[in-house]
Amino acid sequence: MESKRVPYNEKKFLLALLEEYAEENGYEIQNLERYRFSAISIAPLSQKIRELLVEQNGVTSSNINFWVQEAVARGHVTQHSSANFSFKKAGYEKALEYKNPFKTIYRAHASKIYIAILVAIAGSLIKLILG
Known part of the structure; x- marks a missing residue:
């Protein structure tokens, strides 16, 4: 059986x-x-x-x-x-x-996250300067 x-x-x-x-x-x-x-x-x-x-x-x-x-x-x-x-x-x-699913996602996409942060900061700075 x-x-x-x-x-x-x-x-x-x-x-x-x-x-x-x-x-x-x-x-x-x-x-x-x-x-x-x-x-x-x-x-x-x-x-x-x-x-x-x-x-x-x-x-x-x-x-x-x-x-x-x-x-x-x-x-x-x-x-x-x-x-x-x-x-x-x-x-x-x-x-x-x-x-650790979040750690894995972070490692896989860290460079994209950094680029998104830099773009957001740059956009904010441009708005402040041009105002």
Whole structure:
């Protein structure tokens, strides 16, 4: 009997991984590929993501392998074995985007924001001078 699959939730999954990674390594990227997440001992992840555990006919099963496979397909993690996987830089950066969306938008558009501010200041100065 196949267990019920819950659709992959990229945001929840990557944020849970980021939280676990940051508890051990902070936000440094030097250990991204060395730090291993466990696909077997999923208690820490399942406490953060209830959808990972599914009960069907009185039997509890895990969606972790399905979610890891989807994250691998999207280029967010590398699966080293059926038992463990690690962040890829792209997955780590995507998780940071979910954690700090305004910071990501600011970084992407900072030059445009500065130009808009300078144009506004210049316009105000011209109005003051010409008056």
